[in-house]
Amino acid sequence: MASAIKKTSDLSLKYPFLQRKGLVVFLCCAYLWALIYSKFVISVAMICLLVMSVFELDFEKKQPLQLNSQLLSNWQNFISNKAYLAVTIFFLLVLITGTYSSDMNYWLERLRIKLPFLLLPFAFASMPQLKEKEYLSIFYFYLILLFGSSILVGFDYWQNYEVITNNLGKGQPIPTPVNHIRYSLMMALSIVGGVILFFQNFHWKWIWEKWVILSMAGFLFIFIHVLSVRSGILVLYASLLFLSLRFAFLRKKYMLGIASVIVLLCIPALAYQSIEGFKQKVDYTIWDWQQYYYDLPLRSSDASRLISFKVGLEICQKEKWLGVGAGDLRQEVHQIYGERFPEITDKKMPHNQFISVCAGMGIIGLAIFILAFFFPLFYKKIKSDALFITLHLIIFASFFTENTIENSVGVGFYVFFLLLGIHFLSAKKNSPLSNGI
Secondary structure, eight states: OHHHHHHHHHHHHHSGGGSHHHHHHHHHHHHHHHHHHOHHHHHHHHHHHHHHHHEEEOTTSSSOEEEOTTHHHHHHHHHHOHHHHHHHHHHHHHHHHGGGOSOHHHHHHHHHHTHHHHHHHHHHHTSOOOOHHHHHHHHHHHHHHHHHHHHHHHHHHHHTHHHHHHHHTTTOOOOOSSOHHHHHHHHHHHHHHHHHHHHTTOOSSOTTHHHHHHHHHHHHHHHHHHHTOHHHHHHHHHHHHHHHHHHHHHHTOHHHHHHHHHHHHHHHHHHHHHOHHHHHHHHHHHHHHHHHHTTOSOOOHHHHHHHHHHHHHHHHHHSTTTOSOGGGHHHHHHHHHHHHOTTOOSOOOOSOHHHHHHHHHHHHHHHHHHHHHHHHHHOTTOOOOHHHHHHHHHHHHHTTTOOTTSSHHHHHHHHHHHHHHHHHHTTOSSOTTSSOO
């Protein structure tokens, strides 16, 4: 038995992924992979991170799994960091509305989706501190993951080019392994992450890797236009414009900043002329808005989205201060559709995160929601870096056209990178990305 334990211990020294920090990084990478390919593995990775926060692994002992001796210290670290506590508010808001929601089944479904906001903050607060290279390596893996995934999506598009391009002209998306809107938001963050890694001269082993990083980010920048998901493209350009202006301000290269803005504004026109799918999507969008403006009987994608805004705002008027309750939001939406828009069979929930929150939780709930969202950016223990700021920009911009965190993938994407940033930046006196870009 002793020799077996010694052998396991030697393995943990030889292979860092068997050590606690190595397992954390591995689980983080598995979690990111699962965001695209397996909701089940998302749950497994989350449970494993929680188990590691409560129990400790020591391969040198006969019972490697035992109660974490740092459990009390981890708890104190969690409750002393108000940024972690702010994340739990997203769950608690839905929990409180259960007191005045009548549809308990739908309320429990909403609560289940928001569960990572309650459980993962403690898991991240209990993690061993990541070094700068380990933190950036997770973004490196994320870039490789999205690059590889886009190759598979692109290959499928190439095989069915005419059919898919024609469908783009009818408002249908290119098939993606996960919801196309969430997928485009993930891709936008991976592109920005790749640009930042390049300017930080990051590499895992060889210096020439920075050019591989830039190449992958460049490919994804082109591919997101091929994908033609407007939410992802809009948040990407908003992020790149922000980073360009930030870089110009920090380096006092104002003309370079102006030139970058001009180039970024010209690229969509070039994409319209050179990428057929992108052109089809733009033309469809123009036609789509005309359907809504002229109030034609045909209810298209954007027209349905705008109508969902109207429905949500009407619900907001019913109970202004506390909302109708997160559990009753669906039945309220269906009721208004039945009364005002009986011809529409696809009864969409409000495609706006702010309207959804206000309708379910009222003005008070919306105010708390917005404060909780921005709190980590301004919390004194966190010196925000470009990646952390960009994440907030991407998610916040998406809230205007999507109820981004009303499904498990959206929640998983946002809460992971939010907590990763809080965990790393809370322990850094100086941000690793505070200079340059």
